[in-house]
Amino acid sequence: MIDREDFxxxxxxxxxxxxxxxxxxxxxxxxxxxxxxxxxxxxxGRIPGAVHMHYREISERAPKEVPEGSEVVVYCWSPGCNAGAKGALEFAKLGYPVRELIGGFEYWVREGYPVEDHDGVHRRPIDPLTGVPRIRTRP
Known part of the structure; x- marks a missing residue:
């Protein structure tokens, strides 16, 4: 049985x-x-610098486009989508050190991180349910 620390x-x-x-x-x-x-x-919209590779294409494309041994982070739309897990599984089968982005693109956007689209890179407002804008105070 796995203990909590290992989990x-x-x-x-x-x-x-x-x-x-x-x-x-x-x-x-x-x-x-x-x-x-x-x-x-x-x-x-997407995470700036991301590579678009549908999970069904990974077994064919990744060995040609992603250097062997590269640390990979895979994401899909949201916590309600399992395409990220499917993509991570495909990278794992190929031997890549891979992690899944929890929350997916939805939470990336909601937390106010940069988004890239046809207009360039920009940020959307932070969703107050997922993050609080940082307020600078003097010590």
């Missing part, structure tokens, strides 16, 4: 959230972000 350590090894992904991107860490959503969803 949560495994969970962190296989999942990441928007905050950690954004921090890794800002730090220049080499993370390949894969958007497994439909063409229509991709056109509506």
């Amino acid at each position: 949560f350590a495994a969970k962190l090894a296989y999942e990441t959230d928007g905050s950690d992904l954004y921090t890794a991107q800002k730090a220049g860490e080499a993370v390949v972000v894969i958007d497994v959503r439909t063409d229509e969803a991709w056109a509506q």
